[in-house]
Amino acid sequence: MSSLQDVAAFVGVSAATVSRALNDKPGVSTETRQRILEAARELRYWPNSTARSLTTSRTRTVLFVTHRHKFPPSEDPFYPQIMRGLEETLARDDYNVMLVTLTDEQLTAGPEALPVLQDGRADGLVLAGPDIPPGFVLRAAASGLSVMLVDNALRETQIPAVVADNEGGCRAATDHLIEAHGHRVIGLLRGAEGWATSEERTTGYCSAIRAAGLTPRVVSVSETTIESGFEAANQALDAYPEMTAAVAVNDAMAIGAMRAAGSRNLRVPADLAVVGFDNISWAKFAEPPLTTVNVPTLEMGRLAARLIVDRIEGEFTVASRTILTSDLVVRASCGCEKAAGAPD
Amino acid sequence: MSSLQDVAAFVGVSAATVSRALNDKPGVSTETRQRILEAARELRYWPNSTARSLTTSRTRTVLFVTHRHKFPPSEDPFYPQIMRGLEETLARDDYNVMLVTLTDEQLTAGPEALPVLQDGRADGLVLAGPDIPPGFVLRAAASGLSVMLVDNALRETQIPAVVADNEGGCRAATDHLIEAHGHRVIGLLRGAEGWATSEERTTGYCSAIRAAGLTPRVVSVSETTIESGFEAANQALDAYPEMTAAVAVNDAMAIGAMRAAGSRNLRVPADLAVVGFDNISWAKFAEPPLTTVNVPTLEMGRLAARLIVDRIEGEFTVASRTILTSDLVVRASCGCEKAAGAPD
DNA sequence: AAAGTTGTCGGAACCGCTTGCGGGGAAATT
DNA sequence: AATTTCCCCGCAAGCGGTTCCGACAACTTT
Numbered sequence: 209m210s211s212l213q214d215v216a217a218f219v220g221v222s223a224a225t226v227s228r229a230l231n232d233k234p235g236v237s238t239e240t241r242q243r244i245l246e247a248a249r250e251l252r253y254w255p256n257s258t259a260r261s262l263t264t265s266r267t268r269t270v271l272f273v274t275h276r277h278k279f280p281p282s283e284d285p286f287y288p289q290i291m292r293g294l295e296e297t298l299a300r301d302d303y304n305v306m307l308v309t310l311t312d313e314q315l316t317a318g319p320e321a322l323p324v325l326q327d328g329r330a331d332g333l334v335l336a337g338p339d340i341p342p343g344f345v346l347r348a349a350a351s352g353l354s355v356m357l358v359d360n361a362l363r364e365t366q367i368p369a370v371v372a373d374n375e376g377g378c379r380a381a382t383d384h385l386i387e388a389h390g391h392r393v394i395g396l397l398r399g400a401e402g403w404a405t406s407e408e409r410t411t412g413y414c415s416a417i418r419a420a421g422l423t424p425r426v427v428s429v430s431e432t433t434i435e436s437g438f439e440a441a442n443q444a445l446d447a448y449p450e451m452t453a454a455v456a457v458n459d460a461m462a463i464g465a466m467r468a469a470g471s472r473n474l475r476v477p478a479d480l481a482v483v484g485f486d487n488i489s490w491a492k493f494a495e496p497p498l499t500t501v502n503v504p505t506l507e508m509g510r511l512a513a514r515l516i517v518d519r520i521e522g523e524f525t526v527a528s529r530t531i532l533t534s535d536l537v538v539r540a541s542c543g544c545e546k547a548a549g550a551p552d
Numbered sequence: 553m554s555s556l557q558d559v560a561a562f563v564g565v566s567a568a569t570v571s572r573a574l575n576d577k578p579g580v581s582t583e584t585r586q587r588i589l590e591a592a593r594e595l596r597y598w599p600n601s602t603a604r605s606l607t608t609s610r611t612r613t614v615l616f617v618t619h620r621h622k623f624p625p626s627e628d629p630f631y632p633q634i635m636r637g638l639e640e641t642l643a644r645d646d647y648n649v650m651l652v653t654l655t656d657e658q659l660t661a662g663p664e665a666l667p668v669l670q671d672g673r674a675d676g677l678v679l680a681g682p683d684i685p686p687g688f689v690l691r692a693a694a695s696g697l698s699v700m701l702v703d704n705a706l707r708e709t710q711i712p713a714v715v716a717d718n719e720g721g722c723r724a725a726t727d728h729l730i731e732a733h734g735h736r737v738i739g740l741l742r743g744a745e746g747w748a749t750s751e752e753r754t755t756g757y758c759s760a761i762r763a764a765g766l767t768p769r770v771v772s773v774s775e776t777t778i779e780s781g782f783e784a785a786n787q788a789l790d791a792y793p794e795m796t797a798a799v800a801v802n803d804a805m806a807i808g809a810m811r812a813a814g815s816r817n818l819r820v821p822a823d824l825a826v827v828g829f830d831n832i833s834w835a836k837f838a839e840p841p842l843t844t845v846n847v848p849t850l851e852m853g854r855l856a857a858r859l860i861v862d863r864i865e866g867e868f869t870v871a872s873r874t875i876l877t878s879d880l881v882v883r884a885s886c887g888c889e890k891a892a893g894a895p896d
Numbered sequence: 897a898a899a900g901t902t903g904t905c906g907g908a909a910c911c912g913c914t915t916g917c918g919g920g921g922a923a924a925t926t
Numbered sequence: 927a928a929t930t931t932c933c934c935c936g937c938a939a940g941c942g943g944t945t946c947c948g949a950c951a952a953c954t955t956t
Contacts, residue, residue: 235935306650490837568944606942607944
């Protein structure tokens with residue numbers, strides 16, 4: 209309600225002095241600074257962020273941009289979790305985060321057509337998820353905003369990115385099936401080619417398989433839903449009857465695979481061990497609880513927050529690709545014993 | 553990049569005229585208006601939202617405020633879904649939404665201590681969830697911002713709210729157990745007293761039970777998690793051995809109840825029918841798939857968006873409490889036949 | 897032909913804050 | 927005592943828009 213002028217009048221100094229005092233700038237005696245601080249508190253003064261932004265041309269706002277279908281509904285809270293980590297950390301530095309979900313048309317039309325990206329409302333963009341087209345990313349970065357990628361990466365560019373260790377995680381999962389449980393015929397259930405995440409996870413699987421001297425057995429389907437996991441598992445079981453374990457590129461497919469096993473009267477994990485990826489929130493409530501690879505979504509958001517603030521404030525301009533480790537979460541679906549009836 | 557002045561200079565008119573032309577205000581000839589629009593497009597002009605906000609004292613921004621633990625992680629994407637509905641609809645009116653998650657300390661300290669609520673950054677607040685203290689709500693509303701409640705309500709105030717039909721939904725669920733399946737001894741598993749949502753759902757349960765001439769059998773535990781559902785179900789089964797069905801006030805408790813049944817070698821739904829509430833995203837993946845009451849989170853967000861924009865723009869100042877219907881989603885856990893093995 | 901209308905546009909103030917520059921007083925130097 | 931230095935502080939411009947008010951020209955009216 210009250211403005212800088214009000215505080216200045218109250219104390220009997222100029223607005224300039226008040227501004228300097230409240231912003232910890234030199235040129236104000238400790239005594240008047242004290243009086244100003246008291247007056248500001250008494251008058252319940254808060255600097256108007258709009259006016260401040262107008263002069264500083266900084267809004268202390270970053271946009272969390274994602275595909276509309278990737279933010280709920282009908283999804284696991286994967287991106288919301290990232291956003292939460294982002295918000296939590298940004299708040300410490302007095303930054304705010306806006307949610308912007310974009311449709312396919314908007315993503316193909318590009319950042320120039322989106323007022324929210326053009327009108328100086330934000331200092332930076334966190335582009336989350338692999339469905340932001342590369343062209344969109346590049347043109348956004350060219351427009352002067354600080355840009356970061358999360359759960360996505362553009363190689364051979366100057367765009368910093370935070371990603372999970374898809375390759376390492378899937379290698380660890382596959383290794384676990386081989387070493388802890390002695391499986392020799394292990395299938396991989398994956399989604400369509402071209403999706404970077406699927407590719408990396410496939411690479412991890414293959415490297416573990418080859419390192420053990422086994423043969424990769426990969427089934428690709430077009431999507432990565434429960435339904436496609438059901439379908440992929442059936443294809444794999446038909447193609448490789450001796451298969452005793454399956455690695456799915458995400459938890460939804462893994463759950464579909466467990467359903468497929470059930471429909472063939474195969475028991476999980478006795479007849480078919482299953483591991484997933486992502487550690488979505490209901491993985492531990494699956495029947496049996498799903499062994500999977502955890503993706504540290506909160507940490508991804510937190511890290512993205514630090515990195516983009518550094519970028520905005522010009523502290524680090526060098527690009528970086530940060531890979532966060534993805535740990536295997538062992539539950540019953542891979543054969544490791546765990547009481548399935550009681551809650552954990 | 554280019555400013556109003558640039559466009560004005562380009563066309564050879566004053567900034568005032570450009571402003572009028574671009575804002576569809578009278579006082580500009582159709583011919584110059586045309587030239588201005590062309591120039592703006594050519595120069596890729598976008599009005600600087602900060603400058604505009606400074607004069608209009610409108611930011612076209614609303615804050616989605618929720619308890620930090622209610623936004624993921626470790627939760628169903630209930631609030632993210634609401635936020636998505638909000639964002640989707642606000643975007644149509646060129647409004648933006650910021651995420652603000654607050655800790656317990658911040659909630660008890662009140663809105664006055666939060667710069668983001670005081671510095672003119674936002675036009676309105678959407679306060680989501682029952683854990684925003686009434687005092688916080690009232691003081692926020694008193695501070696001049698437009699305030700709305702979602703999934704929460706404050707009776708006998710002027711604060712508009714959007715809530716789900718907790719009472720009707722729970723009545724419908726209970727009725728279904730009675731009428732479609734003939735259950736006569738039905739327990740209610742509920743959380744701590746005082747939580748409005750639990751109370752309303754309890755009321756719905758009781759009214760259905762009484763209308764059928766049966767006796768309510770209520771078990772209260774302190775929380776509403778899977779673990780407490782497990783505990784509550786065990787208590788209920790001990791207290792009412794003849795119980796054949798249980799209504800849980802949310803899906804987490806319902807899943808816990810199914811676990812408890814399993815641990816006693818009771819089959820769901822044959823020995824114990826279970827229904828939940830909320831239709832969280834993994835309810836349909838439970839074993840067996842959980843019958844539950846859907847809460848239209850997306851619609852709640854969308855409606856909240858319309859209502860708060862109306863409030864901000866001063867079109868409706870009369871308070872309202874909007875109750876969205878919650879429909880029963882019938883799945884296998886209540887005894888209605890449904891293939892449990894295949895994906896749906 | 898003089899007066900009154902109407903439509904189109906520019907000047908200028910203003911929103912609330914930041915910051916470069918210069919003024920003035922007290923302290924330090926000569 | 928005169929000059930320099932340094933520290934505080936105020937003045938004023940400017941950030942990029944919006945909007946009130948008045949000017950001016952062209953066109954009606956009497």
